[in-house]
Amino acid sequence: PDILNATYLLTLLQESGAPIVLYSTLGEHTHNDIATLNEIYQRIFRQNAIIGSTDSKAIEALQPLMQSHYIYTPTNKENSKDIFSARISFWIKQESYGKIAMNNSGFLHIDTAKCTLCLSCVEACNANALINNNASFELLYKASLCTDCGYCVASCAENVLNLESHTLLLEPHSFEYVSIAVDEPFRCVECNKIFATHKSISKIKNMLTPVFAGNALKLKTLECCADCKVKVMFEGAH
Template identity: 40%
Template sequence: AVQADKRATLDLALDHLLAQAPARPVPEAIALPAASPFGSLQIDTGKCTMCLSCVGACPESALGDNPERPQLRFTEKNCVQCGLCVVTCPEDALALAPRLWLADSGKARKQPRVLHEMQPWACVKCGKPFGTQKAIEGMLTKLAGHSMFQGAALERLKMCGDCRVIDLHTNPNEVKITDL
């Protein structure tokens, strides 16, 4: 049952071998050398702000997000260990972990699993969730001393995109280009 995709053929072969293996315990994972085309990701949750730049960098859709809540998901069977996510991460929170994961007869490596999740930040105007608490608080801390983000401008960073635009255009004290 050779497939057009080499990884799909390998998955079929691994599934067949696992099904035919004797009834002895199968290891959960087999460590592979560096630069192997199979593996997982290790994430330092203390550093990660859930910016999801790694998701955009992944050419094989091994990394994904959840549109409902701030989550970083990983599908191990898609990962080719190229390292683009590691290089792209601005927080230096990711590391490659080469291995062949055989847990649950190999079914687990085909399902997306949550690597990291956080509480969403709620807009101070409408309450709609957006971003993460850690990311917004970090941005507020970094921009607090910047001259362009004082007073109302700093408060707008706590708003969702819709409320931010509405606030900007309805503020009577906002300096307009025509006033200059």
């Protein structure tokens, strides 16, 4: 019975359109998942979906949950978190049901003004909750996929990320990728190739301008791509 995590239990509930009665002694993590699912059902359908076998009155009053019925076929690439997100989003649509407590789930807060889009958080995220949009220089976040691991926060060199642990927002924006940081592309002053963002270059210039004070060549290299930086340095040496 301990394989019955939130995704397995939600699948049983949705595919059957019926409540679940549990007769076995379950582990702590399963009890937490049951509490989360019952809270979701209370918020959306005003009733519990999973009960214990000792609750005789609740068993006698059991009724189908046809309003919650949903058939979903996952792809081979989807993991448990992907499936849970897709299933819950079917109920949420454009409604808002507030914040609930949920293990292995978190909500990321970001100081947008200080984010330089270095994308170290994207590299650290193994759940695809954070991805980057190369076409528009955006950092995108899908909160329902967050596993609360904290790797993104630990990897952030700018210290602009903060994770609200054990949290799931039953809001439409939690189940789709939304932009949480954006910047303009920065073009090399020599070849005009995009190689960074304005915020990242601005930060580097603020750090190194006092060090390179009076050296116009070195200051120029701060605005050059890797290829042009070498060329400018060699030309200056001659």
